Amino acid sequence: MINPTAAMLVIGDEILSGRTQDTNTHHIAGELTAQGIDLLEVRVVPDDTGAIISAVQKLANGHTHLFTSGGIGPTHDDITADAVAAAFGAPIDVRADARALLEAHYATTGTEINEARLRMARIPEGAELIENPISAAPGFSLKNVHVMAGVPMIFQAMVASLLPRLSGGTPLLSQTLRLMQAEGVIAKPLGVLAKRYPKLSFGSYPFYTDDTYGTNIVGRGADAEMLATAMTELAALFPARPR
């Protein structure tokens, strides 16, 4: 079985200017891996309608799912919903179901639902809402594009609402071997082992600690038994040394 594939599109000038560190990609990457959906590409684009439309069309076409974060609030720079609708030629307007969610939420806090807030009820025709248990304003899924908020707490809550709906595949398993040896020592035997296990992939991640070089070797694959065998073989090649 081949796993579904995914792309992530992060929308926001604040990421590209260095003001804000994107953490939503890291969050969804872990969740998708656990569910057997292979994240194959990430892009970050500015708050620019043309850039969003072009990225949405390209990525939605190339993957089973496209997830987006950012640009669905009440202010003038929140243009994601309209851009995603435009990418599919779908009509978009304030939708009764989304408006009802906002009205119910603001009624509890005695807050006025003004024109700006109503922007958050703009949902393309044919889209399914994604629940926002934190501040009510929903995300939505239009075809295979899942549009979510940029604020990490809300993004994470929306991901939790959405993912159980999506079919997964075989979760990618991983196992890490931490070696207090430099990458240059490990490279050759690791390369030989990697060739013998073409169904697994091996990543090598050097680190420095207390003035000593070390390397984390991460084996990845869908077959738990094969992975365990390979990692055991690898560990036997590098017995712990006295330091």
Added chain:
Amino acid sequence: MINPTAAMLVIGDEILSGRTQDTNTHHIAGELTAQGIDLLEVRVVPDDTGAIISAVQKLANGHTHLFTSGGIGPTHDDITADAVAAAFGAPIDVRADARALLEAHYATTGTEINEARLRMARIPEGAELIENPISAAPGFSLKNVHVMAGVPMIFQAMVASLLPRLSGGTPLLSQTLRLMQAEGVIAKPLGVLAKRYPKLSFGSYPFYTDDTYGTNIVGRGADAEMLATAMTELAALFPARPR
């Protein structure tokens, strides 16, 4: 004057699987903004030669500069140098200048320079080396593509070596106004102000703290005086309220 533009390409399965949080993009984004180089796009791709070549060709063609991070170590999954060479049809082999750097470094530590470590001296013909003051193995610039390491400490050192070489533009200035009001209240007057200052851009970033909604309004632009005037006007629209 129009600023030079840039794209960033992050290479690595470990980012897409959720194992590692990419922080290199955030680092270079801030440095580029300060130097007046506009970062307009970021992509993350796996350790896959075809995916790297395709992204390099697309992004190098669309921007003044392309920066890459990841995949230039000694192990079998380090394929970035060869992929970037292939993207330009440039020959690549172990180069004497890079080899000399490694030999000098390993001589000081009494470490053997084996076949795997020599991979790190593979540099495309015509490329200029980027200094690595931490572990010697250099990055390189081939035409407008700047290839750097993935380990954040080394990436940051390489960025510091490289950026003074590149021509900058007008630095993008920014000023933040922190308001203890919900985005929905601010949205309309902010939109009106933004229309009056088309040369500036305004982002609105909501937050929650102590059960209260607040919003950071970030104004951005190259003209310091215009920015200060606009932000003062904005602040006057929202006098501090007793809480």
